[in-house]
Amino acid sequence: MDRFNRNNRIVAITQILLNNPSRVISLNNFLEPLNAAKSSISEDIVIIRETIERLQLGAVESISGASGGIKYIPKISKEDTNKFVKDLCEKLNSKERIVPGNFIYINDIMFNPKIVSKAATILSSLFEGQQVDYVVTVETKGIPLAYEVSKNLGVELIIVRRDTKVTEGPTVSINYVSGSSGRIQNMSLSKKSLKKGSKCIFIDDFMKGGGTAKGIMDLLKEFESELLGIGVLIDNIQSDKKVIKEYFSIIEFLGIDEDENVLLKPSNLIK
Amino acid sequence: MDRFNRNNRIVAITQILLNNPSRVISLNNFLEPLNAAKSSISEDIVIIRETIERLQLGAVESISGASGGIKYIPKISKEDTNKFVKDLCEKLNSKERIVPGNFIYINDIMFNPKIVSKAATILSSLFEGQQVDYVVTVETKGIPLAYEVSKNLGVELIIVRRDTKVTEGPTVSINYVSGSSGRIQNMSLSKKSLKKGSKCIFIDDFMKGGGTAKGIMDLLKEFESELLGIGVLIDNIQSDKKVIKEYFSIIEFLGIDEDENVLLKPSNLIK
Structure with missing residues (x-):
């Protein structure tokens, strides 16, 4: 040769x-x-x-x-991070994104590899140096982001399901209370998914009351495993009854004003 | 500087x-x-x-x-492709993967960035040079693979849901018949997801009867859009009543024998 x-x-x-x-x-x-x-x-x-x-x-x-x-x-430089987050806030602030019920449509953001890979590098940098065994997410919208974080950290992804699947063998299911709506919901995970004593981080697209994150914590306990940290792209800071106190977010969502402006700002972490 | x-x-x-x-x-x-x-x-x-x-x-x-x-x-070389597919067949052939109902557990494969990124490069190479606007998948297991294919092709991903979500605004839903079980199922997609006249490819983890792929084709027609091609990681070739004829696969699944061997071989495309 x-x-x-x-x-x-x-x-x-x-x-x-x-x-x-x-x-x-x-x-x-x-x-x-x-x-x-x-x-x-x-x-x-x-x-x-x-x-x-x-x-x-x-x-x-x-x-x-x-x-x-x-x-x-x-890693991503401070300068690139600031520009990326500022641009993303602008992209998200659009009347056309408002969905009845005061939701904002973010599929195009969460499924855009260019955006997802940068957001993932911001999040993975925060957990760098910790001994993370798995990145956990819950279906569906946060999967590409959580996948990129797991890739950056060199570990496997685990996707928690909303219902049990016949193709996954025995599962562990838990009920949890949605922090914002108070509704009882279910999440389940195949018993084959992770080893006892694993250290995990939870990555998701959006946090409202934190009920889902709390559910993940409880589910991991059933696997005798631990949640080391939480990272989300958007944090709905209107919710005043968060059941989770410690987590990272990239963007804060402050609601929609009467002129249909989507109110967003970079999170404290970014500034 | x-x-x-x-x-x-x-x-x-x-x-x-x-x-x-x-x-x-x-x-x-x-x-x-x-x-x-x-x-x-x-x-x-x-x-x-x-x-x-x-x-x-x-x-x-x-x-x-x-x-x-x-x-x-x-791209990935012929030599690397062959080695990758051979290794993957070996990894998949394990008694411990067999799930009641003759399913094989593949979550660890589908959520492993090292495996997914290589499989995605094999699939994306097949569509290179075609004018693909979006990569489409249906939740959940194929999402990381489809995401990596979309990243390789420099386009956005579209994730079709099994049920409608309040956060996604108006949706288009269709019913389709699962090719293998004959059961009627539902899939839905937010109207904001894609522009009229888009050209898409469908990427999934597993194909059995092809009903899901047929459903995606029908759903895209509702958006006046077109399915250019289909790529899956594993093709269950036991199914003799496939409703889809043209697609690419990486591995062929031939069933489980009486000694609990999972029978697999590289697809014709790879050899």
Whole structure:
């Protein structure tokens, strides 16, 4: 096989790192496909790390020891975050999004890979360094966001269902009280989904009363597992009876005024 | 601002391309952040294209004209595809996956970013070059896969619901007959979801009788839109009364034998 020069190797290593966020990749993985010496690869990685950190696109960590290697952690700069959140608030503030019942239509936002991947990097950065085993979400709208967060953190996603499915085998179901409406609802999860003693984070599109998040916490207890933290894209801060106190959000929703303006602002976390 | 050297620029441009698959990026976008001349950037891109194509990681296309630029199209080599599909068949062939009713448990596969992103690249490559406006899926298990396909193709995802939601405004609902069970089911989609005259592809985790795919076709007709193609991860080829004839699959499921072996093989497409 032909040798690759430094430029070629840098493209290849950058690609492998970006496609495997938060996963430790042994330097040996690069030697054969790139037909290069370990010392050359090490020098390549120094250049890649320096550039990624200078452009505030993430961090490249070295892990020593037998199972060591390098690990890419996606990040987003303060400046990009602020611009992204400001633009998203503007995009969300539109009369056409208002749905009877004072809801706002956000499907196009939650299912747009460009938006979802940036929002996910903002959220995953908040949990970086914690030992997260799974990212949990509840169907349906938050799935792409939670999926991207799980990808950034290098772990599997778990999707809690609203009802039981025949294809998933034995399930654990719980009832929970919706914090805002007071209604009793059901959520269920296949027993095969997670190992005892797992540490999870819950990611969702929207938080109102926090009842769903509280339900997830209770459901995880049934699996002898723990909820480490919560992150949502939009927090409805009108709700004055939140059953959850600690969570991260990107945007705060303050309601709809009489002129049909959707009132939104970046959350305290972002400012 | 300091200048970036060639190596630095290559890292940065590779990162931008990989994070924006199938989107045309104007060269002007690189000039200011990288503080470089257009001629230098053009040379960088030649190196990146050459490496990506040599390693069979994708293609980098140049689009000329006023709205031109460069576009990265994710691909996966024949060799990687074969290895991936073989490994996945092995992973799926496990007694522990068998769920009463002759179903196989695949949540851990469908919610694993490492597996999903590769499967998505296999599927998105099949539709590359066609003018796809949206990727459509139906909740829930196929969402991460469909999301990754939509990301690869640079378009938005549409998630069809099993029931209507108050947060989504007016919806269009249809009934369809499940091809395998003969049962009548419902699917619905918010009227805001897609524009008239859109061209879509349908991506799902599993196909049995094809009733769901047929339902999606009918639902899209209600939006005066068109289904260009179908791609699934697993095709249950035991079903001899498929209502859909043309579709792509990655793995074929042949049933479970008396020794509880899950019978699977790479689809014709892959071999």
